[in-house]
Amino acid sequence: MYQSIKALSANRLKTLLIYLSLTFSISAIFLITSISNGVISMYSSILKSDGDIIVTQAKISDTFFSNVDIGLMGKINGIDNVKKVSAIIVGATPIEHLPIVAVYGVSENRFENYHLIMGEYPKNNEVLIGKSLLESMKNKEFITIANKKFKVSGTFESDIGFENGGIVLNIEDAGAMFNKSASMLMINTAIETDINKIIDEVKLLSDDIDVKSTTSFVENYNQFKIIKISANVISAIAFCMGLLGVISIMSLTVHQRQSEFGIKRALGIPMRKIVLQIIQESAVLGLFSFISAFFVSNIVLYFIKNSTLLQGYVNGELTLTLTLYIFITTMLMVTAGAVIPALNASKTDPVILIQGSKI
Amino acid sequence: MINIKNVSHLYGKDSALKDVSLSIKKGEFIALNGESGSGKSTLLSILSTLLKPTSGELFFDGMNYNDIKDIDLFRQKNIGFIFQFHYLINYLTVKENIKIANEKAKDSEIYEILSLLNIYDIVNKFPNEISGGQRQRVAIARALINKPKVIFADEPTGNLDSKNSQNVFDIFRGLALGGTTIVVATHDKYLALQSDKIYEVKDGRIL
Numbered sequence: 001m002y003q004s005i006k007a008l009s010a011n012r013l014k015t016l017l018i019y020l021s022l023t024f025s026i027s028a029i030f031l032i033t034s035i036s037n038g039v040i041s042m043y044s045s046i047l048k049s050d051g052d053i054i055v056t057q058a059k060i061s062d063t064f065f066s067n068v069d070i071g072l073m074g075k076i077n078g079i080d081n082v083k084k085v086s087a088i089i090v091g092a093t094p095i096e097h098l099p100i101v102a103v104y105g106v107s108e109n110r111f112e113n114y115h116l117i118m119g120e121y122p123k124n125n126e127v128l129i130g131k132s133l134l135e136s137m138k139n140k141e142f143i144t145i146a147n148k149k150f151k152v153s154g155t156f157e158s159d160i161g162f163e164n165g166g167i168v169l170n171i172e173d174a175g176a177m178f179n180k181s182a183s184m185l186m187i188n189t190a191i192e193t194d195i196n197k198i199i200d201e202v203k204l205l206s207d208d209i210d211v212k213s214t215t216s217f218v219e220n221y222n223q224f225k226i227i228k229i230s231a232n233v234i235s236a237i238a239f240c241m242g243l244l245g246v247i248s249i250m251s252l253t254v255h256q257r258q259s260e261f262g263i264k265r266a267l268g269i270p271m272r273k274i275v276l277q278i279i280q281e282s283a284v285l286g287l288f289s290f291i292s293a294f295f296v297s298n299i300v301l302y303f304i305k306n307s308t309l310l311q312g313y314v315n316g317e318l319t320l321t322l323t324l325y326i327f328i329t330t331m332l333m334v335t336a337g338a339v340i341p342a343l344n345a346s347k348t349d350p351v352i353l354i355q356g357s358k359i
Numbered sequence: 360m361i362n363i364k365n366v367s368h369l370y371g372k373d374s375a376l377k378d379v380s381l382s383i384k385k386g387e388f389i390a391l392n393g394e395s396g397s398g399k400s401t402l403l404s405i406l407s408t409l410l411k412p413t414s415g416e417l418f419f420d421g422m423n424y425n426d427i428k429d430i431d432l433f434r435q436k437n438i439g440f441i442f443q444f445h446y447l448i449n450y451l452t453v454k455e456n457i458k459i460a461n462e463k464a465k466d467s468e469i470y471e472i473l474s475l476l477n478i479y480d481i482v483n484k485f486p487n488e489i490s491g492g493q494r495q496r497v498a499i500a501r502a503l504i505n506k507p508k509v510i511f512a513d514e515p516t517g518n519l520d521s522k523n524s525q526n527v528f529d530i531f532r533g534l535a536l537g538g539t540t541i542v543v544a545t546h547d548k549y550l551a552l553q554s555d556k557i558y559e560v561k562d563g564r565i566l
């Protein structure tokens with residue numbers, strides 16, 4: 001280890017290049033994975049916050065386009081072990097200078113999910129404004145949505161950062177605005193209830209609905225799959241870029257140190273020891289790059305989370321599992337990247353030293 | 360100690376050594392003398408097990424080269440190398456450079472060899488902090504740390520002035536008297552004359 005650190009500090013420029021290349025790659029993996037996880041986590045939290053079962057329109061690709069008859073709420077309430085049924089319309093609209101703001105039209109029994117920090121819950125023709133949105137609005141008393149003027153009844157704060165950038169209004173107003181009854185119905189069941197039994201009973205109420213447990217819905221939600229696949233593809237590209245960076249610059253370093261490996265081979269140092277030395281040097285760099293990337297990512301995520309420009313829609317989630325996963329990925333990247341240069345170094349022919357001149 | 364029988368070596372289609380046979384005894388100080396391109400470096404590479412000959416046989420202490428299972432370990436235990444350029448690793452101190460050849464070498468052993476070579480005071484210096492003559496002595500110390508049976512030196516004085524060149528040959532003479540076999544490839548006839556035996560190499564043959 002001591003010799004590896006000395007070798008790295010002796011080749012400062014190349015060491016710096018590998019370090020930067022790795023730090024950028026690992027930071028990219030950290031950020032893209034944590035942001036996509038954050039987005040999924042926030043939206044999942046909205047869905048899970050008040051429901052064990054979700055009812056959407058059948059055969060639609062996105063809840064955004066879902067239209068469910070709100071009249072089913074009463075029938076569902078009549079099923080045994082159903083504690084609460086709420087409805088929500090999810091939409092989006094431009095407000096003032098902001099190009100897109102989430103709109104949540106909710107049934108009255110869902111208002112309690114939004115913690116009031118000022119004013120009161122909205123009546124007809126009124127809206128409740130998220131804390132983050134309020135900060136970026138010029139007119140804090142009235143807003144215009146789809147050419148209709150709404151009075152701001154109050155401000156809310158949600159544990160889900162995503163919601164703080166949106167507006168809440170009663171479902172009737174939202175229904176008129178988006179021309180639908182409800183996007184989803186959320187069913188809360190009694191503790192230790194057989195959810196599948198209730199799902200089957202709800203399904204019998206209409207042929208136009210799709211009924212799933214919240215867990216199953218989140219796991220199979222197409223948009224989450226797309227986000228996850230996109231994040232994985234971008235992470236894989238970042239991984240490959242880091243890998244190629246290590247291979248190319250390590251190869252240059254190894255070529256520059258040809259005489260070092262040649263003399264070691266002549267002195268009978270086994271090939272495996274040379275391979276191990278190069279991999280160890282790469283691993284040391286990987287470790288430092290990982291630590292740097294971890295701090296860089298946390299700083300970037302902090303600014304993203306607190307940026308008024310992003311209205312709380314983007315929020316990274318850096319868990320211990322994710323950090324561990326990226327650490328393993330980093331070590332895999334630096335080890336795999338060092339293998340080819342290390343093998344080349346170990347195969348240095350010591351006969352090149354018997355040329356009578358400096359290599 | 361070392362025997363080669365009818366050894367030839369080709370680089371592609373070019374013949375570098377042609378049917379060479381040679382015998383070197385323990386404690387002998389041998390000089391391989393010849394012009395550049397004569398084949399002496401190829402002969403040295405084959406004698407020192409760095410290069411496998413295209414044909415012919417090499418015996419080291421009675422053991423056939425082809426029967427050696429771990430050539431790295433064999434070289435580490437039996438052979439020391441000194442090259443024209445010192446090939447010291449710049450980021451390591453003199454002591455650390457010597458330890459490369461033998462990680463388990465004790466400090467007392469390193470100090471003993473450095474004292475013998477009269478460079479005891481530079482043990483913690485880096486190669487770029489010492490003179491050319493001192494660097495070559497460190498390279499000799501690195502070759503000696505494993506107490507090899509044979510030391511192969513390829514133009515070891517090529518980068519040294521006449522005073523330092525003579526010092527190196529004096530060290531070789533002392534080592535040979537102590538029982539270490541020395542094989543030196545040199546084009547310097549004056550220095551070659553100080554060895555026990557000179558083999559003239561020309562056009563891939565020993566004259």
